Amino acid sequence: MKQYSFSFSSDLLEKFKKSLPVNRSKKILKNYLLNEYDLPESLGDLQEFVSDTVIQPYWMTEAEINKLDHLIKQAKTKDCSINRSSIMRDIMKNLVEKYQNSPIQKSEQYRQTFKVPSGTKKRLSLLIEDGELTYELSSFIMEGYIPSNDFPSMRNQEQENLNFRSDIEVFEKLDKISSEYGFKKGGRAKIFRDALSQFESFLQSNPPKKATLKQELKYILDEYKEVEDMKIIKEEISKYLNDK
Template identity: 75%
Template sequence: MKQYSFSFSPEILENFKKIIPVNRSKKILKSYLLNEYELPESLNELQRATSSTVVQPYWMTAAEINKIDHLIKQAQVKGYTVNRSSILQNLMKELIEKYRNNPIQKSEQFRARFKVPTGTKKRLSLLIEDGELTYELSTFIMDGYVPSNEFPSMRNQDQEDFNFQTDIEVFEKMDEIASEYGFKKGGRAKIFRDALFQLETSLQSNSPKKAALKQELQYILDEYKSIEDVSVIKEEISKYLK
């Protein structure tokens, strides 16, 4: 399984997260992609660019990416140029419509406080928006997390509190993994910290916050180039990079 970044319209991504429970969203998306989803009859919509996009990473198997790439080739045969993001966004739109009037029962929410090494929250805030971290960590624990077999003690470490509220199934998954490893006390906390560390490591190489800023910078530079010489723009940018 590998992490990929996709661009979506904010409205579609927000509706998807609102309608599909976090503990089931990735499984539902995967099942629909591999077993049901086909290109729409009209491919024009897949080519429409949105004025505003947000970047969202997803953990995907080789089978999922291969299916998306196969759909892209099908579109190319028909004379359309589409990309992975447009395919996945269209798939999300179909799932939103499928479950809008047939909602999935919402899961019970649970909250817990974990001790993590001091500085963890600050580092994560540089990589991902605070409002997205719970969703990303929850889906990672449910569908992408593989224990590292390294569970360092927090004893003698500077600590800070990390409040975590999500679907109760996510906590049950952590407890299940902790039981498999034979942890009798503090197992959930060990699993949580290990998953959080793995997610942070992944975000360092594939940060949605960095991707969003890069995308915004590209848009600003394109606008700037339409009214100013490139040499002047380079000079202005160099002032900020000193």
């Protein structure tokens, strides 16, 4: 399983997250992509320009990526050029329409404060928006996390508190893994810190926050090119960078 990033409209992504519980949303999306989704008859809808985009990472299996690439090839046979994000947006739109008026019953929520190494929250804030951390970390625990077999003690380490509130199923998975390793006292916290450490490493390899800013810069420059000469744009950018 690897991490891939896709662009969505912020409105669509927000509706998706509200309509499906975090502990089941990825499984539902995966099943729909692999077993139900077909390209729409009107492929032109997939080529529509999307404004106010955000970058959303997903943990994808090889089978899921192969299905996306197969659909892209299908579209090319009909002289339609699309990309993976185009398809993912259409899938998400279909799922929102399916569940928005009859949302899946939300899971019970649970909250716990975990001790983590000092500086963790600051590092994470540079990689992902604060409002996205819980959803993305929960998704990672449910779908992408594999224990590292290395659970260092927090003794003699500077610590800080990290408040984590998520679906009860996420905590149940932490407890299940803790039990498999034979942990008794503090096992959930050890597994959580291991998952958090892995999650941070994955974010560092492909920070969603940087990807979002890069995408926003692209759209701004595209609009700027429509009203200004390229030479002047380059001079302005060079001046801005040199001033820094």
